[in-house]
Amino acid sequence: MKKLIAISALAAASLLALSGCSGGDPLASAGAGTGSSGDQVIIGSADFTESQLIASIYSEALQAAGVDVKEQFNIGSREVYMEALQDGSIDLIPEYSGALLKYLDTSSTASTTDDVLAELATQLPTGTSLLDHSLAEDKDVLAVTSDTAAKYDLEKISDLAPVAAELSLGGPPEWKTRVNGVIGLVDVYGINFREFVSLDAGGPLTMTALTSGQIQVGDIFSTDPGVTDNDLVVLEDDKSLFAAENVVPVITTAKLDSTIAETLNAVSAQLTTKDLIRMNSEASSGTNLAEIAIAWLTDADLI
Amino acid sequence: MTVDWIWSNLPRITELTLNHIGLTVIPTILGLIVALPLGWWAHRSRRSYPAIVGAASLLYTVPSLALFVILPQILGTRILDPINVVVALTVYTISLLVRVVADGLNSVPHETVQAADAMGYRAWQRLVLVELPNAIPVIAAGLRIAVVSNVSILTMAALLGIPQLGTLFTQGFQLRLYVPLVTGILLCVALAIAFDSLIVWLGRLLTPWRQKTVTA
Amino acid sequence: MSLLEWFLDPAHWSGADGIPMQIGVHLFYSAVALALSLLFAVPLGIYIGFTGKGEGIVAGIANALRALPTLGLLVLLFLLLSPVVPGQLVYGIPTVIVLVLLAVPPILTGTYAGIQAADTEAVNAARGMGYSQVQILWFVQLPCALPLLLSGVRSSTLQIVSTATVAAYLGLQGLGRFILDGRAQGDFSQMAAGAILLAALALILELAFIAVGRLIVSPGLQRTTRAPRKIVPTTATAAIRLTAS
Numbered sequence: 065m066k067k068l069i070a071i072s073a074l075a076a077a078s079l080l081a082l083s084g085c086s087g088g089d090p091l092a093s094a095g096a097g098t099g100s101s102g103d104q105v106i107i108g109s110a111d112f113t114e115s116q117l118i119a120s121i122y123s124e125a126l127q128a129a130g131v132d133v134k135e136q137f138n139i140g141s142r143e144v145y146m147e148a149l150q151d152g153s154i155d156l157i158p159e160y161s162g163a164l165l166k167y168l169d170t171s172s173t174a175s176t177t178d179d180v181l182a183e184l185a186t187q188l189p190t191g192t193s194l195l196d197h198s199l200a201e202d203k204d205v206l207a208v209t210s211d212t213a214a215k216y217d218l219e220k221i222s223d224l225a226p227v228a229a230e231l232s233l234g235g236p237p238e239w240k241t242r243v244n245g246v247i248g249l250v251d252v253y254g255i256n257f258r259e260f261v262s263l264d265a266g267g268p269l270t271m272t273a274l275t276s277g278q279i280q281v282g283d284i285f286s287t288d289p290g291v292t293d294n295d296l297v298v299l300e301d302d303k304s305l306f307a308a309e310n311v312v313p314v315i316t317t318a319k320l321d322s323t324i325a326e327t328l329n330a331v332s333a334q335l336t337t338k339d340l341i342r343m344n345s346e347a348s349s350g351t352n353l354a355e356i357a358i359a360w361l362t363d364a365d366l367i
Numbered sequence: 368m369t370v371d372w373i374w375s376n377l378p379r380i381t382e383l384t385l386n387h388i389g390l391t392v393i394p395t396i397l398g399l400i401v402a403l404p405l406g407w408w409a410h411r412s413r414r415s416y417p418a419i420v421g422a423a424s425l426l427y428t429v430p431s432l433a434l435f436v437i438l439p440q441i442l443g444t445r446i447l448d449p450i451n452v453v454v455a456l457t458v459y460t461i462s463l464l465v466r467v468v469a470d471g472l473n474s475v476p477h478e479t480v481q482a483a484d485a486m487g488y489r490a491w492q493r494l495v496l497v498e499l500p501n502a503i504p505v506i507a508a509g510l511r512i513a514v515v516s517n518v519s520i521l522t523m524a525a526l527l528g529i530p531q532l533g534t535l536f537t538q539g540f541q542l543r544l545y546v547p548l549v550t551g552i553l554l555c556v557a558l559a560i561a562f563d564s565l566i567v568w569l570g571r572l573l574t575p576w577r578q579k580t581v582t583a
Numbered sequence: 584m585s586l587l588e589w590f591l592d593p594a595h596w597s598g599a600d601g602i603p604m605q606i607g608v609h610l611f612y613s614a615v616a617l618a619l620s621l622l623f624a625v626p627l628g629i630y631i632g633f634t635g636k637g638e639g640i641v642a643g644i645a646n647a648l649r650a651l652p653t654l655g656l657l658v659l660l661f662l663l664l665s666p667v668v669p670g671q672l673v674y675g676i677p678t679v680i681v682l683v684l685l686a687v688p689p690i691l692t693g694t695y696a697g698i699q700a701a702d703t704e705a706v707n708a709a710r711g712m713g714y715s716q717v718q719i720l721w722f723v724q725l726p727c728a729l730p731l732l733l734s735g736v737r738s739s740t741l742q743i744v745s746t747a748t749v750a751a752y753l754g755l756q757g758l759g760r761f762i763l764d765g766r767a768q769g770d771f772s773q774m775a776a777g778a779i780l781l782a783a784l785a786l787i788l789e790l791a792f793i794a795v796g797r798l799i800v801s802p803g804l805q806r807t808t809r810a811p812r813k814i815v816p817t818t819a820t821a822a823i824r825l826t827a828s
Contacts, residue, residue, distance in 0.1 A: 112541060138534065139528035143767060143769030236767060237768060238769075241770070272673065276665075429781070430748045437775055515646065522655060533654055548662070
């Protein structure tokens with residue numbers, strides 16, 4: 065109990081003193097973690113449905129293969145879950161190759177699937193490994209309503225440059241500081257939007273803001289069934305700012321064994337972009353993610 | 368559809384509810400344990416009362432989301448560790464209860480304290496056997512507010528991926544589904560009512576002498 | 584970038600997402616929510632305190648409101664309103680409703696408890712002087728209720744200001760932006776800065792309330808409300824004497 069008092073006193077004092085000192089940075093990995101205990105594999109996911117869906121597929125497949133897993137989904141943006149992976153809070157997470165590469169190396173210009181994966185292999189944080197990538201891809205895309213597209217005659221992203229000063233862009237908060245986000249749009253395309261509105265990662269906020277006109281251009285996912293449902297126009301990425309985004313498992317090397325590798329590689333070998341779109345649409349109709357995952361694995365003859 | 372969703376997610380809902388119960392009860396109890404000596408200190412020393420109570424209530428203004436994320440730096444824990452949430456809620460509980468404990472002890476009638484002194488009680492005996500039991504109604508009232516707030520504040524941890532009932536909110540939101548949202552809200556309210564009644568019941572159990580005057 | 588550098592960076596002090604603007608927006612939502620809560624809770628509290636009707640129900644509802652999880656309610660309201668409410672309001676309305684629900688119970692309880700706690704002798708004296716019921720309410724009970732009412736408003740305000748951060752979850756501006764954006768961008772300084780600004784704002788408001796209380800609560804009442812505290816030094820001195828002996 066003395067310890068508790070000490071902790072709370074410390075917490076109080078530190079909170080008050082925070083303004084004075086710069087301190088360390090908990091979001092920059094402490095590196096002290098040694099990972100989860102024993103053989104248990106903790107599977108994480110980002111804070112959007114598709115990531116949780118793929119993580120569920122990994123989870124169900126590994127459980128069927130007899131691996132002890134724990135699910136820790138819905139963690140947040142890449143900036144947060146990559147730290148969690150490095151400090152051992154999680155061991156495995158489904159990733160998108162291009163976005164991960166841009167996160168690790170902001171100057172990278174690789175854009176094809178092979179180039180991205182080759183560079184990614186050299187940039188991965190020590191202690192983590194890539195498994196086989198799948199053909200399934202889910203890119204960030206800039207979408208506009210068909211009305212906006214007609215009004216400004218928009219087909220590709222570079223068409224936005226002359227009119228962007230009148231338009232608002234919406235996307236997840238991390239987009240504001242990302243190369244494959246606002247920064248890249250300025251540097252690569254020379255597009256300066258009137259404002260950037262922090263919303264969510266391809267979720268209901270961005271979709272609502274887009275259809276209600278609060279923003280004119282939104283960052284959404286190419287596998288979002290809402291694109292067709294809401295009659296949106298996806299702008300072509302004519303300067304390849306958004307690289308290939310193959311789904312690929314990233315895992316703590318210490319946790320990797322042949323069972324896990326074989327199981328996840330078998331999943332990656334069969335997963336396609338069409339599967340993602342179909343499963344996203346099932347999820348948005350309310351089906352339980354684990355059920356969707358099991359159904360896919362059964363169809364694919366993996367469990 | 369409604370029943371289907373609940374039925375097919377029942378194991379998950381159960382797990383989230385159990386997590387929620389644990390993450391509410393542990394910080395509430397820890398908070399009470401820490402608040403008792405602090406409140407007693409504030410009660411004993413009139414000069415430090417404003418400082419202790421003021422500092423404690425200031426902690427309550429730190430937004431929960433910020434606290435959840437700042438704590439790993441202070442504690443050296445990992446960012447997804449539920450410990451961060453436990454400590455954060457403990458801090459809020461302490462913040463609420465220090466004043467309550469101090470005021471509860473202050474509310475014990477002077478005559479009662481003097482009677483204890485006259486009976487030859489030592490200071491600690493008087494505190495444990497007379498003052499604290501007499502302060503129970505006030506402390507229990509504060510504890511009810513603390514536990515009910517904790518049930519609600521805890522849901523914010525869903526934004527960090529800590530699994531508890533708030534997870535149903537973020538998932539329901541991402542999928543635009545009402546059923547998980549409403550299920551989560553109703554379970555939170557039910558938990559709050561259950562904890563609240565539990566404390567009322569415990570408070571009565573611990574103050575048998577009040578029973579008669581209350582019912583009379 | 585360290586926290587201090589973050590605060591010293593002039594870029595963070597100007598523009599649509601600078602500190603002054605975010606504080607302004609934060610206070611704006613808070614003020615709207617507080618005004619609506621006062622409009623609703625004070626008259627209702629006066630009615631309950633004056634007539635004694637519905638106290639049990641209201642106390643129960645007030646407690647239940649406290650149990651409603653803000654985040655869940657916020658996203659539920661957003662999903663419910665998004666098909667019917669146009670434009671920017673679809674983000675603002677759920678935020679304000681959630682804040683009002685948080686703020687009403689303390690103000691309501693403070694108001695009716697304050698009126699009920701008004702000194703019966705003072706009320707009787709006023710009656711003896713020929714005051715009508717309304718005059719008693721206006722000139723005696725309400726001024727007597729002011730300290731409790733103010734303390735209700737104070738705790739409501741603090742709750743509103745600290746909870747208004749959730750507005751950022753719906754993409755709105757305000758101090759919550761720094762916290763949510765900082766987290767999403769992995770920028771700890773920004774996030775901690777948001778938390779500190781918020782705590783500072785709450786502290787300033789708390790002090791403002793103390794000052795306002797001194798200013799508008801009748802001096803006679805201030806003396807009587809302070810009087811019971813006098814018990815404390817006697818117990819404390821007794822205690823000190825005891826431990827010393």
